[in-house]
Amino acid sequence: QGNSRYSETRLLAAEFFITTFTNYKDVYKTSVNNYIAIKLDGTLTTKGVLQYSSLRSNSIDIASRDAVVKYLKDNTPIEETIESMTGDIRNFLIFKKSKDGAYYKGQSLGKTARWYYAKDGDVILKGNGNKVQESQGAMPLMEIPEELNIGNIDISRYIQRSYKLLHSLGVT
Numbered sequence: 001q002g003n004s005r006y007s008e009t010r011l012l013a014a015e016f017f018i019t020t021f022t023n024y025k026d027v028y029k030t031s032v033n034n035y036i037a038i039k040l041d042g043t044l045t046t047k048g049v050l051q052y053s054s055l056r057s058n059s060i061d062i063a064s065r066d067a068v069v070k071y072l073k074d075n076t077p078i079e080e081t082i083e084s085m086t087g088d089i090r091n092f093l094i095f096k097k098s099k100d101g102a103y104y105k106g107q108s109l110g111k112t113a114r115w116y117y118a119k120d121g122d123v124i125l126k127g128n129g130n131k132v133q134e135s136q137g138a139m140p141l142m143e144i145p146e147e148l149n150i151g152n153i154d155i156s157r158y159i160q161r162s163y164k165l166l167h168s169l170g171v172t
Contacts, residue, residue, distance in 0.1 A: 022039060023039070023040050024037050024038060024039055024040070025038045025039065025040050025042075026038045026072065028072060028169035028170065028171065029169065030048075030049070030168045030169060031048070033047060033048045034047060034048030034049045034050060035047055035048065035050065036050045036068075036069065036072065036169070038072065038073055042073060044069065049165075050065060050068075050165075060094075060161070060165065061091065061092050061093055061094050061116075061158065061161075062085070062090070062091040062092070062093075063081070063082050063085045063091040063092050063158050063162075064082075064158050064161045064162045064165060065165075066081055066085070066091075067081035067082050067158070067159075067162040068162050068165050068166055068169075071162075071166065071171075072166075072169075072171070078159055078162045078163060078166075079159055081162075082155055082158050082159050082162065083155060086149070086153055086155065087148065087149050088148045088149070089116060089141065089144070089145070089148050089149070089150045089153070090144065090148065092116040092117070092153055092158060093114055093115070093116055093141060094114070094115055094116065094117075094134070094138075095112060095113070095114050096112070096113050096124075096132050096133060096134070096135065097111060097112050097113075098111060098112075098113065098126045098127065098132055099111065099126075099127075100126045100127025100128045101126070101127040102124050102125070102126060102127075102132055103124065103125045103126075103127065104122065104124050104125075104138070104140045105122060107140075109124065109140055109142060110142070113132055113135070113138075113140060113142075114140065114141055114142055115135065115138040115139055115140045115141055116138070116139055116141055116150070116153060117137045117138060117139070117153070117154040117157040117158065118137065118138070118139035118152045118153065118154055119152045119153075119154050120139070120152055121136075121137040121138045121139040121154065122137070122138065122139075123135055123136050123137075123138065124138050124140065137154060137157060139152070
């Protein structure tokens with residue numbers, strides 16, 4: 001009789017708890033909160049640093065992210081993807097928050113700094129004088145210009161960022 005009750009409970013539980021399963025081609029992760037999963041149909045699931053940048057998050061630029069994704073999905077060379085995106089500066093923007101505010105050469109940028117890496121860039125400082133993380137070589141771009149093709153993007157920096165991200169995902 002004990003086994004009968006157990007079977008009835010399992011049947012009831014099966015009716016209420018339906019589980020789903022997704023097949024993945026590949027999953028690359030740095031941690032449980034930072035990963036990219038490529039489904040069999042080629043669609044992606046991303047979390048953490050691999051999500052697109054926004055004013056609400058401190059994540060990676062579109063160019064580096066897309067270069068890594070295309071490399072993992074299609075084996076497209078990192079350099080090819082980065083260089084193909086240079087016509088639109090928005091692909092290279094990085095966002096970082098600073099509670100104390102951010103400053104570039106003494107000019108206030110507000111609490112969220114937006115920049116790209118430039119051949120003639122400099123460092124962005126927090127209000128307390130410390131460096132904003134990863135801002136060495138930055139060129140602030142707080143307003144998007146009408147002309148999106150900017151000639152001083154430090155392409156090599158974005159290529160390095162992409163390879164560093166691949167390495168953190170366990171890809172060599």
